[in-house]
Amino acid sequence: MKVLAISGSLRQNSWNRKLLRLASKVLKKQGAEVEEFDLTPLPMYNGDIEAKGLPDSVISLRNAIKNADAVVIASPEYNGSMSSAIKNAVEWASRPPENVLRNKVYFVMGTGPGRSGARGMYAHLSAAIQTEGGWVVPSPKVLLPGVEQIISPEGELLDNSVSELLDQAMSKLLETAQRLSEREKAV
Numbered sequence: 001m002k003v004l005a006i007s008g009s010l011r012q013n014s015w016n017r018k019l020l021r022l023a024s025k026v027l028k029k030q031g032a033e034v035e036e037f038d039l040t041p042l043p044m045y046n047g048d049i050e051a052k053g054l055p056d057s058v059i060s061l062r063n064a065i066k067n068a069d070a071v072v073i074a075s076p077e078y079n080g081s082m083s084s085a086i087k088n089a090v091e092w093a094s095r096p097p098e099n100v101l102r103n104k105v106y107f108v109m110g111t112g113p114g115r116s117g118a119r120g121m122y123a124h125l126s127a128a129i130q131t132e133g134g135w136v137v138p139s140p141k142v143l144l145p146g147v148e149q150i151i152s153p154e155g156e157l158l159d160n161s162v163s164e165l166l167d168q169a170m171s172k173l174l175e176t177a178q179r180l181s182e183r184e185k186a187v
Ligand SMILES: Cc1cc2nc3c(=O)[nH]c(=O)nc-3n(C[C@H](O)[C@H](O)[C@H](O)COP(=O)(O)O)c2cc1C
Pocket: 009, 010, 011, 013, 014, 015, 016, 017, 075, 076, 077, 078, 079, 080, 081, 111, 112, 113, 114, 115, 116, 117, 118
């Protein structure tokens, strides 16, 4: 299984990037191939740019999603919703000639130092992906408030229960992607 890993925070020292890398480690341990895609070079979606021809960074994003069996996203919550960086990626990925978000399996997770556990981000990002025909794994949820107690500044996991949660979550992602690919082959 090929999994694409995307951080919805552009910050190099982002907590969500650290969470994403912990999830990537788990996925590799479970036998998946993982590629991380950095959203930093992506321009804001603009129909004028699109009309002139897709920029290389957009083509790379679209190809990376297309070639993956599953996508894992770790995104912060901004203003009770998702970050503009991840929404922008969804916008570019959904455009013709092919909506590359369709019929893929996604795991959406999020964290931050606050108490919300990025639930607003989860609701809005899942809805956007589902609108475009993607399948979001509904459980278990990896929405972690108070990240400073869970991940060290160096990116090490400090909490064993979260380690178990990540194991379960990533195995659910791979299992769901496997089932979807078997179903597609059978049709
Ligand atoms: C523009 C902006 C809006 C934010 N809104 C929220 C919010 O609605 N809920 C929340 O829990 N944290 C909010 N935060 C705090 C972020 O969760 C926190 O900065 C987090 O560390 C960002 O993720 P990162 O470390 O992966 O970059 C906001 C931060 C910014 C910059």
